[in-house]
Amino acid sequence: MISLPKFKLEKRETPPFWFQVLMPLLAVVIALAISAIFLAIIGKNPFLAFYNMFMGALGNKFAITETLVKATPLILTGVAVAIAFKAKYWNIGAEGQLYAGALAATWLGIMHLPLPAVIYIPLEIAVGFIAGALWSLIAGYLKAKMQVDDVVTTLLMNFIMIYIVQAILNGPWRNPKTMYPSSVPIAKNANFPKIIPNSRVHAGILLSILAIFFMYFLIRKTKLGFEIKATGANPKAAHFLGINTVKTIIIVSIISGGIAGLAGVGEVCGVHYHLISGISPGYGYSGIVIAMLGGLNTIGVLLAALYFAVVINGAQIMSVNMHIPIFISDVIQGITLLVMLAMLLFFEYRIRRVK
Amino acid sequence: MSIAAVSSFVIWFISATIRMATPLVLATIGETFAERAGILNLGIEGTMLMGALTGFLVTYFTKSLWLGVLMAAVVGLLFGLLMAFFAVTLGVNQHVSGLGITIFATGLAYYTYRAVIGSPTVPPSIKAFSTLKIPLLWKIPVLGPIFFNQYALTYIAFLLVPLSSYVIFKTTFGLSLRAVGENPESADAVGINVYKIRYISMIIAGTLMGVAGSFFTLCEFNMFLYNIVGGRGWVAIALVIFANWMPWKVLGGALFFGGIDVLGLRLQSSAIKIPYQIYLMLPYLFTIIVLILVARNASYPAALLKPYRRE
Numbered sequence: 037m038i039s040l041p042k043f044k045l046e047k048r049e050t051p052p053f054w055f056q057v058l059m060p061l062l063a064v065v066i067a068l069a070i071s072a073i074f075l076a077i078i079g080k081n082p083f084l085a086f087y088n089m090f091m092g093a094l095g096n097k098f099a100i101t102e103t104l105v106k107a108t109p110l111i112l113t114g115v116a117v118a119i120a121f122k123a124k125y126w127n128i129g130a131e132g133q134l135y136a137g138a139l140a141a142t143w144l145g146i147m148h149l150p151l152p153a154v155i156y157i158p159l160e161i162a163v164g165f166i167a168g169a170l171w172s173l174i175a176g177y178l179k180a181k182m183q184v185d186d187v188v189t190t191l192l193m194n195f196i197m198i199y200i201v202q203a204i205l206n207g208p209w210r211n212p213k214t215m216y217p218s219s220v221p222i223a224k225n226a227n228f229p230k231i232i233p234n235s236r237v238h239a240g241i242l243l244s245i246l247a248i249f250f251m252y253f254l255i256r257k258t259k260l261g262f263e264i265k266a267t268g269a270n271p272k273a274a275h276f277l278g279i280n281t282v283k284t285i286i287i288v289s290i291i292s293g294g295i296a297g298l299a300g301v302g303e304v305c306g307v308h309y310h311l312i313s314g315i316s317p318g319y320g321y322s323g324i325v326i327a328m329l330g331g332l333n334t335i336g337v338l339l340a341a342l343y344f345a346v347v348i349n350g351a352q353i354m355s356v357n358m359h360i361p362i363f364i365s366d367v368i369q370g371i372t373l374l375v376m377l378a379m380l381l382f383f384e385y386r387i388r389r390v391k
Numbered sequence: 392m393s394i395a396a397v398s399s400f401v402i403w404f405i406s407a408t409i410r411m412a413t414p415l416v417l418a419t420i421g422e423t424f425a426e427r428a429g430i431l432n433l434g435i436e437g438t439m440l441m442g443a444l445t446g447f448l449v450t451y452f453t454k455s456l457w458l459g460v461l462m463a464a465v466v467g468l469l470f471g472l473l474m475a476f477f478a479v480t481l482g483v484n485q486h487v488s489g490l491g492i493t494i495f496a497t498g499l500a501y502y503t504y505r506a507v508i509g510s511p512t513v514p515p516s517i518k519a520f521s522t523l524k525i526p527l528l529w530k531i532p533v534l535g536p537i538f539f540n541q542y543a544l545t546y547i548a549f550l551l552v553p554l555s556s557y558v559i560f561k562t563t564f565g566l567s568l569r570a571v572g573e574n575p576e577s578a579d580a581v582g583i584n585v586y587k588i589r590y591i592s593m594i595i596a597g598t599l600m601g602v603a604g605s606f607f608t609l610c611e612f613n614m615f616l617y618n619i620v621g622g623r624g625w626v627a628i629a630l631v632i633f634a635n636w637m638p639w640k641v642l643g644g645a646l647f648f649g650g651i652d653v654l655g656l657r658l659q660s661s662a663i664k665i666p667y668q669i670y671l672m673l674p675y676l677f678t679i680i681v682l683i684l685v686a687r688n689a690s691y692p693a694a695l696l697k698p699y700r701r702e
Contacts, residue, residue, distance in 0.1 A: 370495025
């Protein structure tokens with residue numbers, strides 16, 4: 037019914053390098069072409085729409101800085117998911133871990149401790165990392181020790197964390213002066229400094245760059261990195277090599293959740309300065325798309341995060357200018373992920389004609 | 392409380408539990424078919440949302456509730472085919488393709504709603520299904536109002552439990568289904584078309600998920616709301632494990648979670664001063680606890696997540 041009659045799939049020995057570069061680019065173009073259909077259906081000119089999207093994200097200095105603001109959490113969630121997926125820890129919970137980080141950062145920030153920024157800010161980063169790590173550790177521990185399906189636990193914990201945040205925002209932390217549920221502002225000394233004048237780009241982006249370097253060294257240069265790759269590739273063989281796969285999964289869950297938590301810290305301390313329940317428009321889920329489009333590869337994740345920062349930021353401009361529903365950005369993300377996945381087949385296999 | 396008040400509460404509670412269990416039964420039975428054939432369909436959440444949207448829009452424009460259900464089934468079927476294309480034809484990672492489908496379908500549902508309806512301050516509504524009283528039977532004291540005054544979709548969902556149990560365990564198709572989910576190579580060796588069986592199972596799965604979604608907009612609510620499926624698809628994924636891939640056990644699991652849902656809604660409107668979000672998170676919390684309890688005894692279909700390629 038679906039086997040290709042005259043062709044045969046053959047496993048590639050080593051995929052050529054140009055493939056790794058060309059494939060994501062091609063996936064992006066094909067995904068935009070498919071998304072164009074959905075724009076055309078509602079009577080919008082796709083070319084004009086994409087022009088608005090790219091100009092809205094890259095057209096002037098302000099647009100570019102706003103794209104960088106979006107890229108900051110996306111790089112972090114992308115790295116968080118990529119490290120997790122490398123070990124086959126199916127962390128779909130970056131969204132909840134981001135909220136855990138945001139919650140912890142707010143908790144520390146609204147205490148208004150008499151601390152200088154040089155101490156307050158690192159403390160914020162630390163509690164955010166710990167909160168995200170602990171939230172993810174629950175799922176990691178359950179997977180590693182008790183074989184509880186990590187996809188379901190990490191997913192459901194997103195809902196639980198978001199409800200926790202909403203409950204707190206509607207209850208003890210409710211700022212009486214705001215119309216929508218929001219916490220009171222965090223301490224001024226806990227605010228991330230701006231690093232580009234007259235823009236919203238904040239020091240959180242340095243954390244993102246750090247996370248990229250961290251991932252590179254972790255995966256390429258450390259023993260743990262090797263253990264992560266081995267555990268992900270074949271847990272039985274890894275176990276045979278003397279790798280403690282249970283421990284590896286647990287450590288990965290901590291690292292992955294912690295990095296996702298940092299994304300939440302950045303949104304609270306660098307963008308909003310208070311906590312709202314809509315602090316993430318799905319950055320955690322976008323992290324999955326980014327990790328996959330980037331081929332779980334460090335540079336790939338960075339480029340994919342920048343691309344989706346363009347899509348998410350640009351879609352807002354396109355939405356306002358052309359009255360296109362903002363959700364087109366989710367449609368593009370989903371399609372890109374699916375197209376990329378289909379193309380991975382050609383990455384692993386080559387098609388040979390069978391005589 | 393008087394005895395009359397207690398008994399009317401009990402009747403209301405059980406009847407509401409059965410009602411709330413309906414989409415879970417439909418979606419979980421659907422997912423059971425998919426996983427029995429060896430495919431984890433994480434597209435479930437998005438497929439249900441598309442079902443909810445389609446049911447609403449079709450009914451909104453045609454005023455026909457059953458046409459809404461039918462089209463929700465068709466759209467669900469199409470998303471089942473999409474998942475089958477990735478998991479069966481291409482044989483790529485099922486986790487990621489399922490999530491991709493959910494991200495795509497979720498975006499598409501909200502995109503379509505916004506494009507067609509816009510964002511009015513008062514969301515448009517339809518006249519939803521009313522309950523279908525089974526003649527004579529609904530007049531039986533206690534049992535009547537509990538079991539025989541439900542939505543038509545609820546009767547269908549609960550009748551599907553014995554039906555699907557029969558199909559899976561007593562028919563040739565069911566035998567093939569289990570064979571391709573356990574050992575596709577052997578199934579192929581005895582002449583079963585693995586691809587075909589997997590495609591059929593994904594069509595069944597997607598259709599049921601689409602109908603499950605339409606329950607939200609056509610029965611439970613009478614409009615399409617943001618986050619209307621609210622993770623019920625993920626709960627269904629967990630229920631399949633809880634039920635050990637057995638349709639009959641789906642019933643117990645779905646009723647349990649339906650009950651928690653009802654309790655949550657009830658407590659939410661009561662005077663107790665606890666943030667209502669605590670109740671909303673209960674189903675997810677219980678799902679995780681249940682998963683922990685059954686994890687060690689779960690007997691996954693052996694070929695789950697494994698693509699099959701004929702050499």
